[in-house]
Amino acid sequence: MRISHRISYFQLGLVVLGGLLLLFVVAPLAGMFFSTPLKDVFETTKDEVVRDSIELTLLTAMAATLVAALGAIPLAYLLARKDFILKRLVAGIIDLPVVIPHSAAGIAVLGMISRNSIPGQAASALGLDLVGNPAGIAIAMAFVSVPFLINAARDGFSAVPVRMEQTALSLGASPLRVFFTISLPLAWRHILSGLIMMFARGMSEFGAVVIVAYHPMITPVLIFERFGAFGLSYARPVAVVFVVVSLLFFILLRLLVPRKHA
Amino acid sequence: MLELIDISKKLGAFRLGPVQLRIEQGSYFCLAGRSGAGKSVLLELMAGLKMPDSGRILWKGTDLTLTPANKRGFGLLFQDNQLFPHFTVKRNIAYAMHRLGIERKNADLRLKKWAEKLELVPLLDRYPSGLSGGEAKRVALARVLAMEPSILLLDEPLISLDASLQRDMRALLRRLHREGQTILHVTHDYREAYALAGELAVIGDGKLVQQGSPGHVFTHPANAFVAEFTGLKNYFNVIRTHAPGNGTCSFLLDNNFSIELAVNHTETPSALIIPEDGILLFQHEAEAGPGSWKVKLIDKIPTPGGFEIELDAGGKLFVKLTDHQLKDIPENGSTMWCRIKPECVRMIR
Numbered sequence: 358m359r360i361s362h363r364i365s366y367f368q369l370g371l372v373v374l375g376g377l378l379l380l381f382v383v384a385p386l387a388g389m390f391f392s393t394p395l396k397d398v399f400e401t402t403k404d405e406v407v408r409d410s411i412e413l414t415l416l417t418a419m420a421a422t423l424v425a426a427l428g429a430i431p432l433a434y435l436l437a438r439k440d441f442i443l444k445r446l447v448a449g450i451i452d453l454p455v456v457i458p459h460s461a462a463g464i465a466v467l468g469m470i471s472r473n474s475i476p477g478q479a480a481s482a483l484g485l486d487l488v489g490n491p492a493g494i495a496i497a498m499a500f501v502s503v504p505f506l507i508n509a510a511r512d513g514f515s516a517v518p519v520r521m522e523q524t525a526l527s528l529g530a531s532p533l534r535v536f537f538t539i540s541l542p543l544a545w546r547h548i549l550s551g552l553i554m555m556f557a558r559g560m561s562e563f564g565a566v567v568i569v570a571y572h573p574m575i576t577p578v579l580i581f582e583r584f585g586a587f588g589l590s591y592a593r594p595v596a597v598v599f600v601v602v603s604l605l606f607f608i609l610l611r612l613l614v615p616r617k618h619a
Numbered sequence: 620m621l622e623l624i625d626i627s628k629k630l631g632a633f634r635l636g637p638v639q640l641r642i643e644q645g646s647y648f649c650l651a652g653r654s655g656a657g658k659s660v661l662l663e664l665m666a667g668l669k670m671p672d673s674g675r676i677l678w679k680g681t682d683l684t685l686t687p688a689n690k691r692g693f694g695l696l697f698q699d700n701q702l703f704p705h706f707t708v709k710r711n712i713a714y715a716m717h718r719l720g721i722e723r724k725n726a727d728l729r730l731k732k733w734a735e736k737l738e739l740v741p742l743l744d745r746y747p748s749g750l751s752g753g754e755a756k757r758v759a760l761a762r763v764l765a766m767e768p769s770i771l772l773l774d775e776p777l778i779s780l781d782a783s784l785q786r787d788m789r790a791l792l793r794r795l796h797r798e799g800q801t802i803l804h805v806t807h808d809y810r811e812a813y814a815l816a817g818e819l820a821v822i823g824d825g826k827l828v829q830q831g832s833p834g835h836v837f838t839h840p841a842n843a844f845v846a847e848f849t850g851l852k853n854y855f856n857v858i859r860t861h862a863p864g865n866g867t868c869s870f871l872l873d874n875n876f877s878i879e880l881a882v883n884h885t886e887t888p889s890a891l892i893i894p895e896d897g898i899l900l901f902q903h904e905a906e907a908g909p910g911s912w913k914v915k916l917i918d919k920i921p922t923p924g925g926f927e928i929e930l931d932a933g934g935k936l937f938v939k940l941t942d943h944q945l946k947d948i949p950e951n952g953s954t955m956w957c958r959i960k961p962e963c964v965r966m967i968r
Contacts, residue, residue: 520701523668526688527695528715528766538714542705 433510459564498559513547626674649816694768715766876934888966895939897963907956
């Protein structure tokens, strides 16, 4: 007997609606690529200002991610494992940078690191002016992107069975050894995904960074500056190069995520 | 010796204890009870994974109540094994030895010893995801035994194994016990407890209901709960007895169920056990004779040895029949006559 596999109207509806959304994401990017002459893209890659800005963007985003991870991972573990008063409030606070306008986040960060603030004064005492400095840029990037890491790591730790940690404890391992040999390796896929998301989000940040440091210029600020000063045709090649670099990094880092033990 | 003194713990609406328990060194102790009775909580309290609200836990006279789990030296095996999925079998077994600071050479020897003993040598380089249920259980057991625990705490160790693997695992546990390992085994299965335990405690609703040798607990259940848990079906509390002096005695049992038996009355028992094979069934009153009474057939339940018949005799009564005897049993809902063999009735005093 021949069995026919018909697609239901429901499935068809899902495909059409999903396809439209995919087009909505792909179309502007494809349009940008196709309307940029290859010659302009090559010339842009030789532009010292563009290269410096991309290097600065990558380095500050990476520094922001790695330094923030030192606090974000322990906090995520705490949120996944412990019940404490105001836990929901803490979880809400973590998501705040995602929901507030990024220009407002930039104002908040600027207030925190300006010379009048305690952290700003402490940095000045060490000879470091955070405003208009790569360190300030990294702080702004970390502020808006750290929720991605905390939430991913929390999900990762929550997925590790408590009983597995208890088993390790009963086998004589200290809580610290349990964390480093059981919890962290088993949550690592989520954590690495969170690190990548935080890095990618920090790299693409404009609103908060432009308020903290217009100079030195990260690439999103440079794109904005070229667009404002010279127009779309000057900003587009920089945008194309930056998108390509971002995608390359994104793919490379994704390849680092280990496969799950089947 | 492990001693629990007045241990209690409240978890939401559930309250455990106060519990008193003594587990002698070298014994095989089974803690049996239904799901939710509190046996696993008690096990976790012993292992140090939960702290009691009150009471003390002593091991060889040393107070361990506040000692963290990683410093107790007790080996705990969860029912779902909890093998570390990112480690090979070898690294799983070696996990505890790393902490104990055992020299590499000795650790290797110990690993080899347990791998051989539990027939795991061909599996050492595999990951847990490639193991069968029985293999995973043996790896988990080897991992906990490799730390050479002062007491082995087992949480339902046979629960997810098929019948033949259960038999193998029972034999392995008996062998470990013979070699001197102190074992505390938590189970919901009375047959498992009977087959393995040297000492048995039954727990219900967070309280220890009865403790003793399996032989004693199974033949002299302290109450209806223990009787039911240990698989005894016809256990009745005696409310009142009446001996008219004609060689018979009538017993008023739970639920106003009363029976008359041809026994000499001496003193009022607290309960009666009527073994399932101590009841005779008849289709007609004339066959049944004196001392019989009318019952209604509720259901016939197949069992490995034949059938179990559920009767409404004023209260529920269960009778065991062979396949051959079932031929004479009418349809469910029919009326029959039953007579109890007085010599089979056990009186609990």
